[in-house]
Amino acid sequence: MRRTTIVVIGLSLVLTAAVTIAAGVGPYRIPPGDVIAAIAARLAGEDGDPNIATVLFRVRLPRIAAAIAVGAALSGAGAAYQNIFRNPLVSPDILGVSAGAGFGAVIGILLGLPVVVIEALGFIGGASSVILVAAVARMLPDRGNVLVLVLAGVVVGSLASAAISFVKIIADPYEQLPMITYWLLGSLSGVRLSDVLVVGPTVVVGLVPLFLLRWRIGVLSLGDDDARALGIDVGRTRVWVIGAATLVTAAVVAISGVIGWVGLMVPHMARLVVGPRFDRLLPAAILMGAIFMVVVDTLARTLARIEIPIGILTALVGGAIFVWLLSRTRLGGWRQP
């Protein structure tokens, strides 16, 4: 069996174990036997204990599914971006998607709109800031250069951050400001089944192009000229990758709020396991991202009586792991040979 296949099977088993444990723990105590009984009853079309059913099927399992979607999306997008931008410090935020989504959501909070609309505004804000970045980069003379795109992303991202700060100043300090703060720290505490039913398929749809383009994305890390010499349409590939990565990132950020570190760090963890080849890296990064988020979100909802915003935990856990990773790898090791 190929090594990649073994890694994918192994990671899938770890993810299954993590999901099983996560489904069994939580502030509402449900003994493991009852969890299995409730799932069996649901599968058989029976009702079972209504409270347990609500906690499991309306709260806990949708939340775990959301954690998987968030981890998979951010890590997959991060891995692809690190390759096409040929930079190990790139995360899915590089083109301003998180800041743009934050701005959209914060405007929704300021106007007192319903949650679904706030989520939609988050998605629209994230997607449109990337479109804006692409438009700005196209207007510049050196538009073929990927660095121009990154710089345009920095500009649009900081514009959106400034706009968020302005909204914070004019927001109501007793009602809206705490809401904005929590949104910007990221959390899955309010995730509902309906969110997952929309975002889950969106993430799957968005990750498909990355899979289909995995060979070309791998070649792009060699540099534009070499990739062109190998017959790859660099510009078009880049557009597809950015489009797909933006779709998945904006979709998950809309329901989870801003969650840092995952998209930057998990691809490096995956590289340590499967090496830098992108066709191997992508499935490993997606699975490891899902595992990481399920574990971190389980901590977020069980460590204390009140929720710990997930952005705090990813920064703490992610930062520690990242330093450990840096101590074990040479920075040059991320490039595909």
Next chain:
Amino acid sequence: MSTSTLRRSAGLFAQLATVLALAVGLAVPAAARMVVDSSGRHVEVPDAVHRVFAAGPPAAVLLYVVAPKTLVGWPRAPRADDLPFLLPGVRDQPELGRLTGRGDTINTERLMASHPDIIIDFGTLDDTYRSLADRIQAQTGIPYLLIDGRFGNTPAALRLLGDILGVSDRAETLARAAETAFAQVDQVLAKVPATERPRIYLARGIDGLETGSRGSINTEILERVGGVNVVEGVRDAGGIAKVSPEQVITWAPDTIVTIDPKLVELLRQRPEWRPVPAVAERRIFLVPQRPFGSIDYPPSVNRLIGLPILLHLLYPQRVTSDVHAEVRTFYRLFYQVDVSNDVIDDLLGAGR
């Protein structure tokens, strides 16, 4: 020298003269008196105070109820829905911003341009706020007074501000009303055994998952009326917290209180709230949020009306007074507006 320069110099002289006059005025004890504020700071205050800047929303409410005409502007302008519950003339005052240390939204020049005789702040008394008061006072020359904002201190706070502003009679009336409200709570609670105390969850935020944890200023009133706040925070001095539906189901509150009418509907509709006893037993209580909240929002004198309303909601068998009359009296006495029974029904979410 051109005319404009001359005019400018003349203006400068006039300003200098004003500053000098102010300095002299401050130095002459006959025109001023010494006031000790809640933090023990000795502050010289002019005899006649006509214009007051409220440093934040809690101070603005305190000032509004004691002497509305002295308010030079709002830290945050009232919303359109609040206007019918505020005095004409006062409700239209401009939004000036707040003075809260680092997050100030008013600059010092604009503060001085509004020409307040004094600045008051109502709330926490710690070294941060004390040093902030000292700094602004030293910088602007405007006396800056801190008043203890703890809920139990409300009668004393009303009297202190009445003294400062020279409206002791009105302040005394309000302070007595506040004492009566607290006394009524104690009388009712004396008859309620510990087993009958409600376990309350305060629903805030857009999805009801934002709340205040035990010991926070946001839920102080719930504990004051004998309720047990189900939300245990990570530290004793609570704050605003975010929780998950699963945690609320686990806490199993028998009562939910909110100031947001939209949340009442939302919590009743959403299936994940159904296992919560308060939702199943239809004990989601709406308390007034206009012109100011009656739980917090902001944590100020406005919370007083929350006391009788919560007593009626939580212990209906133990309270015989007429809640409509109490609300009407409070709005007339404190906010100086008349509210009809229909409006009170609306405020209390009757028929929902």
